[in-house]
Amino acid sequence: MTDQPGPAIVGNPIPLSIIVTNQGPFEATKVLLTIKGSFGLQTNSWPLLNAGDCRYLVLSVNAESPTLLTNSAFLSSDSPDPVPEDNHVELVSSVNTIYGTNLVANPCAEFPWPVARPVAEWWWISASAFSPIPGWWVTSNLTVNSYGAGVGVPAADSPGPPYRGTNYFVGGSFLSTGGQYRDLWAVAAAVDSGGLRFEMSAYLGGARDMNGGASFGVEFFDALHRTLKSVWLGPVTAPDRTNVTALLLRSVGGYVPRGTRHLQFTIVTTRDWPDSSFADDLSFVLLPTESPTLEVASFATKGLLLAWPTNKTGYVIQRSPSLLPASWTTVQSQIIVVGDRFTAPIQDLENYGFYRLSKP
Numbered sequence: 001m002t003d004q005p006g007p008a009i010v011g012n013p014i015p016l017s018i019i020v021t022n023q024g025p026f027e028a029t030k031v032l033l034t035i036k037g038s039f040g041l042q043t044n045s046w047p048l049l050n051a052g053d054c055r056y057l058v059l060s061v062n063a064e065s066p067t068l069l070t071n072s073a074f075l076s077s078d079s080p081d082p083v084p085e086d087n088h089v090e091l092v093s094s095v096n097t098i099y100g101t102n103l104v105a106n107p108c109a110e111f112p113w114p115v116a117r118p119v120a121e122w123w124w125i126s127a128s129a130f131s132p133i134p135g136w137w138v139t140s141n142l143t144v145n146s147y148g149a150g151v152g153v154p155a156a157d158s159p160g161p162p163y164r165g166t167n168y169f170v171g172g173s174f175l176s177t178g179g180q181y182r183d184l185w186a187v188a189a190a191v192d193s194g195g196l197r198f199e200m201s202a203y204l205g206g207a208r209d210m211n212g213g214a215s216f217g218v219e220f221f222d223a224l225h226r227t228l229k230s231v232w233l234g235p236v237t238a239p240d241r242t243n244v245t246a247l248l249l250r251s252v253g254g255y256v257p258r259g260t261r262h263l264q265f266t267i268v269t270t271r272d273w274p275d276s277s278f279a280d281d282l283s284f285v286l287l288p289t290e291s292p293t294l295e296v297a298s299f300a301t302k303g304l305l306l307a308w309p310t311n312k313t314g315y316v317i318q319r320s321p322s323l324l325p326a327s328w329t330t331v332q333s334q335i336i337v338v339g340d341r342f343t344a345p346i347q348d349l350e351n352y353g354f355y356r357l358s359k360p
């Protein structure tokens, strides 16, 4: 057994994937796997593993704060074992804060590991671990391939990510997809304050003059799984690439809609036979912003009602008649707390202008 920890995110199920392989030369009978740690005590047994057999096991745990999770896994068998040293492994996983962390699992297509796909004998929760691409639910043959694997695919020195690793995502069918969910309940208050930003980016591309295109998107869902917003990068077309086999950087940022509780990341590739489209180096990062978003509504017949969250204190309202050039002056207005909002009615509009919050 060996330890290959991946990133884990606060408030999201953390799968612990364990592959048990009998590396021979003998069959192993009455194999017992014991795991101690953050999962409590778990035992699993198999009556017989022939030489070369492997079994795959996934446990799932949740952590509500950044921490280190430690688990010890022990293997034993009734059969003689010429190499007993690899029958014990310490599994240490770092659970990261949700802010500033790339929330896309396996974002660079660098897994699966260089092992044969394990036999799924049984599982508990995280069936996605049996995806051909760890971390992703896939449809229609989305898979990974290596840079420089042949004609019609990116070479090691094709335009693309500066730190590209070995693999990229590639679709095997006319339309292939990969998806992931993330849970944002751990930061619901920050989401609902309206001040949570996101930055997302991806390298997307295709082959030669073929029109297959890859896209990377995020959907923001509320607690009832209703879509609040969708943001997509790509596709990068053949003219975008000047008919060169390449992956080009695309990026966008914005605000997380209030009420968001779940995210879904999606890769979509299309294939223009015989070549396909490619994606690599996907990123989605949440960033809390210091500055509140100023909300504007109409008030009375020709007034404005400005509002911002009450957890953002110490701001004054400023106004400028123009942005080019800007000339900000502080507006003297009554500020009233309504619910969880500071509100300021602006009734005496001399003329239209721009408003902002500023901290003196």
Ligand SMILES: [Ca+2]
Residues within 6 Å of the ligand: 108, 109, 110, 163, 164, 165, 166, 167, 168, 280, 281
């Ligand atoms: Ca890669």
